Amino acid sequence: MLDPYLPDEVEVLERIQESPTIFTLRLAFTDPEIQARYRFQPGQFNMVYLYGVGEVPISIVSDPEDEHLIDHTIRAVGRVTQGLALLGKGARLGLRGPYGRGWPLQLAEGRDIVLLTGGLGCAPVVSVIHYILRRRERFGRLTILQGVKHTDDLIWRAQYEAWSRLPDVQVGLAADVGGPGWFGQVGPVTVLFDRVHIDPGALMMMCGPEPMMRAAVQELRRRGVAEEDLWLSMERSMHCAIGHCGHCQMGGNFVCRNGPVFPYPEIQALLGERGF
Amino acid sequence: MAEPGFLPRPRFRHLLAALTAAGYRCLGPKVRDGAIVYEELDSADDLPRGVHDHQQPGAYRLQRDDSPRCFAWANGPQALKPLLFAPREILWTSAAGSDGAIAFHPQMPEALPTAVIGVRACDLAALRLQDQHFLEGPFPDPHYGVRRGNLFLVAVHCTHPAATCFCASTGDGPRAESGFDLALAELDEGFIVTAGSPKGEVLFGQLLLEALDPAQQATADGEIAAAAQAQQRTLPSRNLRDSLFANLHHPRWDDVAQRCLSCANCSSVCPTCFCHAEMEEPALDGSHSAHYRQWDSCFTEGHSYIHGIVIRADTRLRYRQWLTHKLGSWHDQYGRSGCVGCGRCIAWCPVGIDITEEAAAVCGGDHA
Ligand SMILES: Cc1cc2nc3c(=O)[nH]c(=O)nc-3n(C[C@H](O)[C@H](O)[C@H](O)COP(=O)(O)OP(=O)(O)OC[C@H]3O[C@@H](n4cnc5c(N)ncnc54)[C@H](O)[C@@H]3O)c2cc1C
Ligand code: SF4
Ligand code: SF4
Ligand code: FES
16 A cells, blocks of 8 residues: 555755745656656645654746746745744645646636636736636636735735736735835725626636635625635645645535535535634 | 354363363453452453442442352453454554655554454444444544454353443344354353354364253243343433434533543443544654554544534533534444444443433423
8 A cells, every 4th residue: 555644755856935934835746757747737735844843735836838847836834844034945845636626627618708816916816817817718807816914915016017908817915004116995895896807607727825725705695706716726735735635624524535625515514604 | 164162160271271272362250449340361360250240320339249150240340342453553654755755655554363252242333333433434444453363262251240331222142143253151150151152163162061951941041031020221212313413402411521521431432332532643863653443432522623612612502512413423433323232331430320311301392
């Protein structure tokens, strides 16, 4: 029996500082055969192991057709991620994955797409933006909505500005607290829904704080978007990523295995219920 | 399968001898520190002859009489779970080379072929659930699997349920129906032996059993039926899923939270609870590191921790998680309730919280 708990070694090919606390590690397996076999879907995640410290779940943000590398964009918040932040080119890590259900990109083909993120730059959704822009003809109109607490929290600001100039792309930005030079709206992310046109046949993918996602779900339901077209990426404590350790459970769902991306009807009953 | 046979009590040691000859170490019930535990048996004399248990919410004690019976008790705090899903075990190690390279080394447990004698129906049902959890998903766990593959199970039908038992209500006992290699029904004069698997059949053939008197079978059946009748506790239904989730705001959750200590005794004695934490223990000199797993519980603060947030910060939310999972969302995950009616969580709760009472209080009301 293969041991599903055992990581393989990866090497940092490149490290990119995205903001004072956010960085991207570009990784590849040191065994080229493992790298050649490795396949993933956007929205899936890996368990990233920092030697002597532990493992954390991190979404994969590179393009699935780029077979030579695996990108992780990470915010330094605690023991493992702060340690990862100190690594440079050439450093070695452990990696196992990919795990879970990713974004419904096949279902999204030919349709308008709305992407909503909140909090500090939500890397998994940004990777979907790149994915769609590289395959532009396969998708309809793209609406990118991002909410942040403070205007300074917006990373990839130049990118948002560049995206807003592309044909068939709408960008909406909102900050709870405005600031000098802010070019977006001020208020909760839901204020953006009045400023953009959303087709009821659109497919929505979102990640970020749960209260924001719940508010967005309500707004979109009101605009006629079908429940099964609302997709949410959930975050829970994860130790194993393979449905064994029990930490990620949300009712009957193992978020690591049944998610982390869910269509709204599958998690509706417990979304927003404290304690689940 | 062959017809059941009879093993006279003085020849019980033949069973141990046959298992030993087949390469198994034999574990069975013994009395240690005032409780029945499963440990290595050197001889049939180690068995808890004449020992009976008294269990109540928050209470467990043993007493002895001159009965010849060795299995006239209900389960103690642990049986099979720790033998397969170890309380703490190493999953793998890593070692750093001078060039910064990391080598990963699998660490498979050394799993000696093990026979467990005296397994109860509730624990066989729990084992079935743990098998589903650890072996039958998309990522079978080889650590559990290697121990499971080397196990020989000798069940004993239960004739002495404790006051805390309710396996008849969950449909998991007191008769061991399946999942064993051999099953025994204990009578004063000996044991009725049944084979339940090809492995069991081979051993059965080596026991030189006597023909069974139909009166003996009738006595055994009567005792098992009486054991079902004698049970005092029940759950309101075998499927409380919808009822529990319709009652997430029932005042009983606040009430039980006033009593519960969040000590996690219940989840550690429960034979189906599977939660565990993974943790890292680096060597002081940095040359290597060990990755462990250790039993964890939804009653701990760390269980639901994600950087900066604890999803279940208080006891009300933790007890509710335990009960709604055990009796509710297990149905979504494994097609049945996660409770096999063993009663351990009732007896080993320091404040005597009774899962059947809490479930009835939450599901019986009409608060939605
Ligand atoms: C599916 C998924 C995808 C994610 N994708 C990303 C991403 O793309 N980028 C990103 O930045 N983040 C992502 N996260 C969040 C990321 O996993 C967390 O930020 C990370 O786990 C924090 O780990 P830490 O050790 O740095 O923080 P800490 O807060 O130190 O630790 C978090 C983990 O360590 C355990 N832990 C903490 N303290 C202790 C202790 N004292 N003893 C034992 N255990 C302890 C906790 O149980 C927890 O699991 C994702 C999370 C999930 C679930
Ligand atoms: S919940 Fe209690 S009674 Fe049910 S199986 Fe677990 S320990 Fe036994
Ligand atoms: S129910 Fe009892 S055993 Fe379980 S955590 Fe609460 S006090 Fe401890
Ligand atoms: S992370 Fe362990 S069960 Fe999901």
